[in-house]
Every structure is written in C-alpha cells, then in structure tokens.
Amino acid sequence: MELRDYLRGLRRHWLAIALMTLLGVGTAYGWSLLQTPVYEATASGVVQAKTAYENGQLFSDDSAARLKVPTLLDMAGWQEVAERAIDELGLTASLGSVAARITVENPEGTAIIRFTARANTPEEAAALAQAWIDALATTVAVVDGKDSPTEISIYSAAAATVPSTPVFPDTRTALIVGGVLGLGAGIAFALIRTASDRRVRATDDVEAKLHVPVVGTIPASAALTGTSKLLTGAADDRTSPVAEALRSLRTNLRFMDVDNPPRKIVVTSPLPGDGKSTVACNLALTLARSGEAVVLIDGDLRRPTVAINLGLPGGAGLSDVLTGRAPVVDVLQRTPHDAHLLVLAAGTIPPNPSEVLGSARMRQLLDDLAKHATLIIDAPPLLAVTDGAVLTQQADGALLVVGVGKTNYDFVEKSLDALRKVNGRALGLVLNKVPLKGGDASPYAATAYVQEYASGGSRTRSSSRAAAESA
Structure with missing residues (x-):
C-alpha cells in the first residue's frame, strides 16, 4: 500500500x-478525579551566627553559619526532629511516613x-x-547549647503559605497525555484496519488489482432506495449524479467495441x-431514453425483482x-417510463433455473431479440x-456490479x-453506492459538476434567456 x-x-x-x-481524554479525566490530591507547601529558613557587640560594634560570623548548613541538612532528617514536628501537629501517622x-x-x-x-x-x-x-531550630538550640561561641540559630525567613492547587494529579498534563495516547491508538487502529481491509473502495486502484476495467461508478443516492428504485426521468433525476453516472456507463458500453x-x-x-438489479433497470431506462430499443430481461429465476422495480405485473x-x-x-x-423499453419478466419459477437458462432455446431467444434491440x-x-455464469456464456459479456465498501476483493476475484x-467475458466493473463525501468518495469530478448544474443550471438558463430578450 502507498502513503495515499x-x-x-x-x-x-x-x-x-x-x-x-x-x-x-475522558479516561484521563476520570483517573484524575479518582486520585487523592497531593498539595505541596514550602517554608524557608536562614542559618545565621549569633550576633554580639565587641568594642561597641555589631559582630556576626556568617562564614561559620555557612559551614554549619550541611550539618543542619543532615540533622533535618533526625528522628528527634520528626518527633518534635509530629508532636507539635498532633499527628498519628508513623515517623517514616511523615x-x-x-x-x-x-x-x-x-x-x-528550604523545607x-x-x-x-x-x-x-x-x-x-x-x-x-521549627523542630529543626529547636533541636539545633538543644544540641549546640546556649553558651557555645559558635551557636547557630535558624530564623524562619519565609513562612509556609497554604497552596491553592494540588501538585498531584496534574489534570492538565493528564488530559494532554490521555488525548495523545487516544489519538495514537485511533491512528494505529485506522492504519491496521486500512492495511487489513480487503473491501473494494472507490479510491482504490481497482483496475490494477483486478485487471478488469471500471466502466462505471454509480454514486450512493436516496433516489434509488425507495420502493421502485428507479430514476423517474423528472428534471431533478435527469440532472442527478446517478443519472450522469448512468449516462457515462451507457457511453462506455457504446465505445467498448466500436466495430x-x-x-x-x-x-x-x-x-x-x-445493487445489480437496480443498476440493470436504470441502465435499461437510460439506454431507452436515448432512443435506443431496449429489452430488459429478468434472468433471475430464483428471486425475480425486475417487474417489482418497474411496477409491472409478474x-x-x-x-x-x-x-x-x-x-x-x-x-x-x-413500461410507462419509456416507449423504447420492453420488459420480459421472469415468469413462473422453474425447479431447475440453471438448466433452463443454459438451454439452446435461451440462446436462440437472446439471438432473436438482439437483432432488434x-x-x-x-x-x-x-x-x-x-x-x-451460465447466462454470461449465452451473452456477449457481463457487467459485474460491486458494492463499494461492502464487497471484498476475494469475492470479486472468485466471481471473475x-x-x-x-x-464468459467480463465487460467491466460497475462500482455501485460510491459515497460522494468522506474517505471513500469517488475521485471522479463529474458528480460535483452535475450537482452544481442541477442547483444552478436553471437559474443560469433563466438569466441567459432574460439577457437575450433584453438584447
């Protein structure tokens, strides 16, 4: 597969x-709600030497204070300091946990x-x-004693302030991480599905994979989902993307073999x-509306639908x-739809359809009708x-209708x-129910052109007529 x-x-x-x-994102948010919040507060103390007056001048040994800092850092982890802090707060937790x-x-x-x-x-x-x-300051005073010339005192320089937001969980970071992981999982899912998907897509290089030409692409349309599943021939139907696709299919059939x-x-x-029956009925109507004599034959002697689609009695x-x-x-x-179209319904359902369709009478019937239509x-x-397959052997070839996004390549290859x-001869593939939008949208621009014509064509013609009358 290619990058595209x-x-x-x-x-x-x-x-x-x-x-x-x-x-x-939702999972990350739910996880953050379930976590016990953790708040963090900081208090700072300055280590200073005792000050004294000598000969009327203030004396302070700051260098001695700085040398004492590593010792105080170690003392801050003493059990005695922890016990003093716990007693002051009245905590019941163990020394280690605190x-x-x-x-x-x-x-x-x-x-x-800094604490x-x-x-x-x-x-x-x-x-x-x-x-x-405070507990460390008290412990230092007890250890050094009051009469020590190098006594070091700790003064609270910055009292602890009450934090407003917890440091854990970090909801914003959790949402970002959750979103990135979800996006990555979604992309991985899409790529795996794409690599393993064997269904025929309108955007695939179908001809190169199957070595059979694509002679038509019929877009998905609500007009073909009703009871009759026919394009009625009204103005809206004539300018619809489906009608244009059927006319394109008609043209391709005519120029498939000019001689x-x-x-x-x-x-x-x-x-x-x-959708082969729907395509067959609408293709027959499209050929007939061009003035060509057409006979539509219901060769499905097991589940006939042509008469139902055209509103005719069986x-x-x-x-x-x-x-x-x-x-x-x-x-x-x-049919009331076009005078150039004749329909041969399936008739009585026989017990042996394959033998009936493969008979010499069937071949002769097709040859006789083909002389006139x-x-x-x-x-x-x-x-x-x-x-x-039996009918294809009796005919000039078959159009294989493939539902886009439904039928996979293995089924198409087995059919061919x-x-x-x-x-039998495969005249080509007809990709049916091709989306007009989305990842499987047809690459052909004709549908968009026809839609634009359908919405603005009448207005353009009216403007042109008005301009001609004024001239």
Whole structure:
C-alpha cells in the first residue's frame, strides 16, 4: 500500500480516531478525579551566627553559619526532629511516613534551608513545613547549647503559605497525555484496519488489482432506495449524479467495441445486496431514453425483482417462453417510463433455473431479440448460484456490479474466475453506492459538476434567456 492509501484510511476512520481521542481524554479525566490530591507547601529558613557587640560594634560570623548548613541538612532528617514536628501537629501517622513527605534542600551558595512538605490538604502541607523548620531550630538550640561561641540559630525567613492547587494529579498534563495516547491508538487502529481491509473502495486502484476495467461508478443516492428504485426521468433525476453516472456507463458500453458493440449484456454481482438489479433497470431506462430499443430481461429465476422495480405485473415471462407455454410477443410488456423499453419478466419459477437458462432455446431467444434491440439481462449473483455464469456464456459479456465498501476483493476475484471457467467475458466493473463525501468518495469530478448544474443550471438558463430578450 502507498502513503495515499493510508491517508485515505485515516480519512475513512476519522470518526473512530476522534472517538478514541475523546475516550483517552475522558479516561484521563476520570483517573484524575479518582486520585487523592497531593498539595505541596514550602517554608524557608536562614542559618545565621549569633550576633554580639565587641568594642561597641555589631559582630556576626556568617562564614561559620555557612559551614554549619550541611550539618543542619543532615540533622533535618533526625528522628528527634520528626518527633518534635509530629508532636507539635498532633499527628498519628508513623515517623517514616511523615518523614517521607518532607524534602530538605539548600540552594547552592546560600545559607538558606528550604523545607517542602506534601499532604492531602493544603492546610496540612503548610503546617507540616512550618512545624519541621521549627523542630529543626529547636533541636539545633538543644544540641549546640546556649553558651557555645559558635551557636547557630535558624530564623524562619519565609513562612509556609497554604497552596491553592494540588501538585498531584496534574489534570492538565493528564488530559494532554490521555488525548495523545487516544489519538495514537485511533491512528494505529485506522492504519491496521486500512492495511487489513480487503473491501473494494472507490479510491482504490481497482483496475490494477483486478485487471478488469471500471466502466462505471454509480454514486450512493436516496433516489434509488425507495420502493421502485428507479430514476423517474423528472428534471431533478435527469440532472442527478446517478443519472450522469448512468449516462457515462451507457457511453462506455457504446465505445467498448466500436466495430462490434455488445448487444446482449448480463448484469450480475458477486453477492446479493450489491445493487445489480437496480443498476440493470436504470441502465435499461437510460439506454431507452436515448432512443435506443431496449429489452430488459429478468434472468433471475430464483428471486425475480425486475417487474417489482418497474411496477409491472409478474405473470407469464421468460420461463414460460422457454418452456413453450407462451410466445415471446405475448409476454413482453411496455413500461410507462419509456416507449423504447420492453420488459420480459421472469415468469413462473422453474425447479431447475440453471438448466433452463443454459438451454439452446435461451440462446436462440437472446439471438432473436438482439437483432432488434439491446438486451439487458438481470442475472443472479455469481457466487450464490451458477445461473449468472451460465447466462454470461449465452451473452456477449457481463457487467459485474460491486458494492463499494461492502464487497471484498476475494469475492470479486472468485466471481471473475467463475466467468473465466465458462469462457464468459467480463465487460467491466460497475462500482455501485460510491459515497460522494468522506474517505471513500469517488475521485471522479463529474458528480460535483452535475450537482452544481442541477442547483444552478436553471437559474443560469433563466438569466441567459432574460439577457437575450433584453438584447
């Protein structure tokens, strides 16, 4: 796969990526709410030598104070200091647990000792820091004694203040980390799905992978999801992306072989649900609306749908003609949609559809009808039964309708192999239900052009007519 395929995969799975990112953020936020907050307060003390008057001048031995700082740092961890702080606060916790919440440090080049305390409440953290510095000052005074000429005293230079926000958990950092992890998981999911996805996409290089030309791309449309599943021929339908795609398919069929264009065309699909019957009916209507004589034959003798799609009565049809129960001229039906279109319904469902469709009578019937009209034959799915392959052998070739985002390449390859085994000809692929937007959107610009024409074409024509009248 190329880089562009992965980029399309990211576009295709953008919703999953967004949801997993939100899930990561939400999980991080929930985790932060479940954590016990930890507040941190800091108090500082200055180590100074005792001051005295000599010959009427103030004397202070600051160098002695600085030399005492390392000793005081070690004394801050004494058990006696911890006991004094605990007694002052009236704590019930053990010495070790309380001492673990205190950090003592000396900024380089200074006589300052900084005490940092951590607790579950801001008031407790501030009180613990202040109590520890007071306990150390008391312990130093006891150890050095009052008469020591080098007595060092600790003065509280910066009293501990009550913190307003906890240092743990850091909700902002947690949300960022959760979002990044969720985004990474979403991207990984999208890339894995893209690499393992074998479904046919409109943006894939289908022709290179299957070595069969794509002769049509039918966009997804609400107009083909109703009961009739037909383009009615109204103004909106004529300028719809589906109608333009069908006209493009009609043109491709005409120029597929200029000297010997296909006259007997089977429309089939790998599996049910790809939309082959809808494509067959609308393709037949599109050919008929160009003034060409067309006969639409329902070759699905197991689950016929052509008569239902066109709103025609079922009754006698193809199977009755092949078994000699009715002449073909009596069962061909005209449709109200176009005078150039005749429909041959499936007729009575036979017990052996494959044998009926593969008979010499079927071949002769197709040859006779093809002398006067183009035949569009709706056939059953190729992988479900053998009827589609049998019909393709009787015809000039088959159009294989593939549902985009539904049918995978393995099914399409098996369908093409089924045609090759009976010496059938695959005229090309018709990609059906191609999205107009999103990661699987068709790369063809015709649909957008037709949509623009449909929305603004009438207004443009009216303006042109008004300009001509004024001139």
